[in-house]
Amino acid sequence: MSAVLSPELRERFDAIRALYPPEMAASLVLPLLHCAQEAKGHVTEDDTVMIADYIGVPAIQVLEAMRWYTMFHGAPQGRHVVKVCRNIACALRGAESLIDHLQQRLGIGVGQTTPDGRFTLQTVECLASCGTAPAMQVGNTYFEQLDATRVDQILKDLP
Numbered sequence: 001m002s003a004v005l006s007p008e009l010r011e012r013f014d015a016i017r018a019l020y021p022p023e024m025a026a027s028l029v030l031p032l033l034h035c036a037q038e039a040k041g042h043v044t045e046d047d048t049v050m051i052a053d054y055i056g057v058p059a060i061q062v063l064e065a066m067r068w069y070t071m072f073h074g075a076p077q078g079r080h081v082v083k084v085c086r087n088i089a090c091a092l093r094g095a096e097s098l099i100d101h102l103q104q105r106l107g108i109g110v111g112q113t114t115p116d117g118r119f120t121l122q123t124v125e126c127l128a129s130c131g132t133a134p135a136m137q138v139g140n141t142y143f144e145q146l147d148a149t150r151v152d153q154i155l156k157d158l159p
Contacts, residue, residue, distance in 0.1 A: 003044065003046040003047045003049070005054060008039075009035070012035050012039075016028065016032060016035060025056055026055070026057050028051075028055045029057070029065050030065060032054070032055065033048075036050075036051060041077060042073040042075055043072050044074065045063060045074070049063075070083065078117050078120035079117060080118060080119050080120070081119075081122060081138070082119055082120065082138050083127070084098055084102065084123050084134070085126060085127040085133070085134060085136070086123045089130035089133040090127075090133040092133070093133040094134050094147070095133070095134040097148070098134055098136070098148065098151060099123060105151075105152065105155065106119050106121060106155075109121070129142065134146050138154065
């Protein structure tokens with residue numbers, strides 16, 4: 001069963017849809033995923049079906065977009081989503097030890113959220129900071145040339 005499109009969300013969807021020509025309905029996938037996620041903090045598979053029904057595209061098209069992009073979350077996330085790059089450049093410069101350090105410091109594993117809901121820890125394939133590796137993203141802020149001390153300070157400074 002797909003999620004129900006609430007009147008409030010329909011109003012927001014309609015406002016976004018008005019920005020696109022009718023023949024560009026498929027271009028609404030990402031903006032509507034963002035909108036749905038803003039409404040409740042994550043996007044479920046039922047939400048992807050709802051979006052697909054709203055714009056008239058196959059549900060798999062919306063689901064694939066939701067799963068492809070790391071900015072969309074399939075489950076509730078912590079207030080601060082900490083993403084550590086684990087691609088080759090970051091791995092060669094110590095990303096794995098930073099991931100281990102974060103797991104110890106936060107008391108959670110990759111893909112988990114702290115019991116207080118403050119942090120979610122994730123790994124990602126690339127943050128496009130190969131020359132300044134290892135890199136981490138918290139929310140929309142990028143941090144580069146990291147070590148355990150700097151990571152601890154970044155976490156300490158978060159509200």
